[in-house]
Amino acid sequence: MAVNLVDKDAHRHVGSVSPITERRKGAERRNFIPDRREFVGCGGLYADPAKSDLSAGPFVIDDRQKLVFIEGERMHLSRKEYALLTLLAADPGRVFSNKEIVACLWADRSDATVSDAIQSIYLLRKRIEKDPKNPRWIQTANGFGYQLVVPVKV
Numbered sequence: 001m002a003v004n005l006v007d008k009d010a011h012r013h014v015g016s017v018s019p020i021t022e023r024r025k026g027a028e029r030r031n032f033i034p035d036r037r038e039f040v041g042c043g044g045l046y047a048d049p050a051k052s053d054l055s056a057g058p059f060v061i062d063d064r065q066k067l068v069f070i071e072g073e074r075m076h077l078s079r080k081e082y083a084l085l086t087l088l089a090a091d092p093g094r095v096f097s098n099k100e101i102v103a104c105l106w107a108d109r110s111d112a113t114v115s116d117a118i119q120s121i122y123l124l125r126k127r128i129e130k131d132p133k134n135p136r137w138i139q140t141a142n143g144f145g146y147q148l149v150v151p152v153k154v
Contacts, residue, residue, distance in 0.1 A: 056089040057150025059137075070128055080105060081124045088138065088148035097145040121146055 054061040058071040066082060068075045077085065083105050088096065096104075098114040105120065106112030125132040139149050 054086065054089055056092040056148060059085070059089050059148075059150070061086055061089055075128060077124070077127060080120050081127055084120050084124050085128070085148075088146070092148045092150045095141040095144045095147045100145070 054063065060069040061067070061082075062069075063086070068077055068082065068085060084101065087101065087104050098117040101117040101120070102112050102114060106116060121138060122132075125135050125138050128137060129135045137148060137150070139147055141147055
């Protein structure tokens with residue numbers, strides 16, 4: 001009697017998608033960022049090159065020299081932290097969604113995800129907040145995103 005070494009069910013996986021691939025595709029769909037060009041206000045925050053300072057409450061950002069001062073103290077930020085703070089300070093009080101942050105900070109990378117935005121917010125909070133677990137400046141708008149909160153002068 002001959003032994004059949006060919007799996008009878010081997011043909012079922014040809015051309016079909018495995019359950020693992022389906023789960024991976026589902027995760028990719030959840031983290032998918034639509035066309036990044038639809039988000040306005042990412043680049044070109046300073047239309048007038050003569051005006052390179054951005055002020056928002058205690059934050060002063062010198063875009064020409066890439067310097068950040070908070071309450072008069074110079075902060076040393078990474079490139080992404082600087083870009084994130086500049087984005088938030090360009091429109092204080094506005095809630096930026098994770099997808100908007102990804103689209104603005106990683107416009108050239110299609111593999112960036114919402115997790116990258118969350119990690120960048122975490123690192124920026126560690127750098128500028130006195131108590132990152134109870135942030136004063138960068139606050140979470142639950143279910144929506146993040147905003148830079150600055151005191152309003154009356």
